[in-house]
Amino acid sequence: MAIAQPLLDKKTSERVKSQLETGGFNLAEGAFKWALIGTLVFALLVLTVLVYDVVVDGFPVFSDRLDTFMANPSRTRADETGIFQGLRGTFWIGVFVILLTFPIGIAAAIYLEEYATDNWLTRTININIRNLAGVPSVVYGILGLTIFVGILKGVYGDVALSRGNTTTAGGLTLAALALPVVIITSAEAIRAVPSSLREAAYGVGATKWEVIKSHILPYAAPGILTGTLLSLARALGEAAPLILVGAVQGKLGPRTGFFELQQLGEKFTAMPIVITDMAKQPGSEWQPVTAAAIVVLLLVVLTFNAAAVILRNRFERKRQG
Amino acid sequence: MAIEAQRMQAEESSKSTSPASGDAVSPSVEGSAVAVKSESEAVVRLDDVSVYYGSFRAVRDVTMPINKNEITAMIGPSGCGKSTVLRSINRMNDLIPTARVEGLVSYMGIDLYGEDVDPVEVRRRIGMVFQKPNPFPKSIRDNITYGPRIAGIAKNEWDDLVEQSLRSAAIWDEVKDRLDDSALGLSGGQQQRLCIARAVATKPDVLLMDEPCSALDPIATGRIEDLMQELKNDYSIMIVTHNMQQAARVSDRCGFFTTELDSQSDRRTGQLVEFDETEKIFSNPSDERTENYVTGRFG
């Protein structure tokens, strides 16, 4: 009742009202926001259009000769060439990464998070791993060329059809390349395990390894899996280190079967190398073949990548909720 | 870190085992009549125990027993080192790289920080219940059987053990029909009783409880307090609480801790002011600081 009298006179009230209501649109605000949207749309658009374009370009190859394209080795004619050897090499590189990098990387992460005390050695290892993650991939090629190829030259000698630049050398090189990422992401996942869980397990008399095996690793598994998938995807898409290790661009000798172990001591190629070689061919008839090969590589790499991202997001939401 | 602690501890214990060691014990304990009685029944003893985090002394010169089939409480304002002392008894402090224990912590006369002592075995015999209920994200059954399993108890005994443990934690009737459901589906109070069941499943002698009711509502708290009275028939219990009424209700003996500015580090160090029968602590404490605290004048 006491407020029946207006608090402000009419003129002031009008002014306040107009000031409060101008917030609806502001030119500078709007322009800024739309510029930001523009950058995001550009980023998404270019990359998705690129993927779309490659699929469209490569489609004729899949519809005309999917079988020969998948089963043929590299040939000098675009309408005969295939990606068999590339797929085979990429498969075996994946085997190396999974068998070597995953166990070593996860074990190293366990050491750093659960065992290591804070001393100079631990700090050195940590700094070292962060820096390794930033080393350009081509430099890993030098490691492969000097050390792995050098050692394998001695192992296989001149008997095999290579001078050390074998599937094994390529696999070891990319296994080394993937290692730091696996360690870093696994360590992050282990660090995120709540300490109450650790205490509960230690409290009933579990040893360190028992705590790790039955409680920490199961809890950190989604995060670890995400990291390993990302690193696998990255390794399978790498071309530069393989070029240095001596992966074959162009025709590759004998036709060893997809799963035959014998090829570990033979010259090799891989999908990214096959694509590089195709992309460098001058004729326009190579364009659809290259695009088709890229589609296959993207299918492999982006599947792993997408699986990793989806897995992480799902578990993040679950843990928060 | 552990080795260092052992070494220091060894020096310390050789001192305190000498006949003249009585001088080093804090006067309040020495003066009380219970001290003599407690000696024969003590399952765990703390003698001149100090705990350090790096160079910081968190709590100093604690001397007190945990008597058989009794509930011993530690009270005092927060940050006075009660939990730190509790965790030094089952060597949970080993998990903090910088933590270090001086003085003698003994269990059945065995120096818990002695050279041949396996902390894993210590934790099996001296169980622990934590401030926040922390069941494993597994089934109710797996929560109970985990301890016995790693301790090497035969599989055919597990079913009995599950029922026995859950019964002694007074939660059997509530969960017997859903032993294979996730423990995370239980209410807070149920989770905490499950954690108690999990702790007794390894057949410990001593149960350490670190503010076990601080995350629970009054009804759940009451249940746990009742449960503790039953458990003390089989176990010796030490409980940390900052709830004075709780200590008065449940405990037989009580130690009052407070903090004092440490002149050497310029930080607050916890210390045991007085240890006595609970009734005496709350009705007729011998130290003025204890009286101020229990009458609510500070803290």
Added chain:
Amino acid sequence: MAVATPQPAGLLSGNSRRRARERVVHIIVAAAALTSILVSIGIVGSLLYRAVEFVAGLADPGAVDLAEARNGIGFSNLWSDKWAPRFFDFDVKTLLVGSLVVTVVAMAVAAPIGLGSAIYLSEYASDRVRKVVKPILEILAGIPSVVLGFFALRWIAPNVVGNVFDGADGQSLLAAGLGVGLLTIPLMASISEDAMRSVPRALRMASAGLGARKRTTTVSVVLPAAVSGLVAAGIVATSRAIGETMVVFLAAGASGNTALFTVNPLERGSTMTAAMASQASGTDGTISELGFGSLFFVGFVLFVITLTLNLIADRFVRRVREVY
């Protein structure tokens, strides 16, 4: 009150088999952690060894076929007007400037677009938009560089550089730089977004509470608070751009591992990484030991540059962690 003399551990000594297993596990995981050190030693060792070998070869060429060397062999070969290891022209500055040009172009694309996307995602986008867009961006970050290389060679070079700047096929440092830029956008966006999201909400509230509009809050509160992380993002992206190989190898247009010194992005050129790749791919026929050794020398220079950048970035990242 006397204290009981401590007894031997006896019933507390635990299970010796369990303890033995603990020790074995400890050794295994420690060995795994040391593997990472071995990888580093392998990288630095092989780089150093072979780079020194190359430099020593310049000082004392020995049996090199001097007919190919226009002006003989010596340290002066490291300073000329082109990079052509076959002819003993090891002008490192050609490659350094080539890398610089490509990186500048790449960052001119990646920095504004990556940062803009990050600002939008962190400050403006609704939860629903972010939940959809961010994963897409992360998945796109996984596109292999050889794919971008193909795109730069077959599309950017003729359609953007060729058309706009009137070149023949458009293969140039500019085309390579644009490709590298596209490749780097998701990385730039993702690190920048992390940096901005780590700015406490309270700061934004304080600014809004003073009547600042969103843009003002973003520009004058959030960005300055996140500046360390944003700088780190820029450095990491730069380092990635310098180290990127395949896009340049395919689209920069240097053939047979030969490149003339140029600062003009519209010309063909080479970078440190591309020179290494073409040296190793053997497309330029047989080459002398000394010429091949240049690969390691360039690799060493590249390693030192990226390592320095990463260490600087690490500093900035740690500063962010200390503040919040």
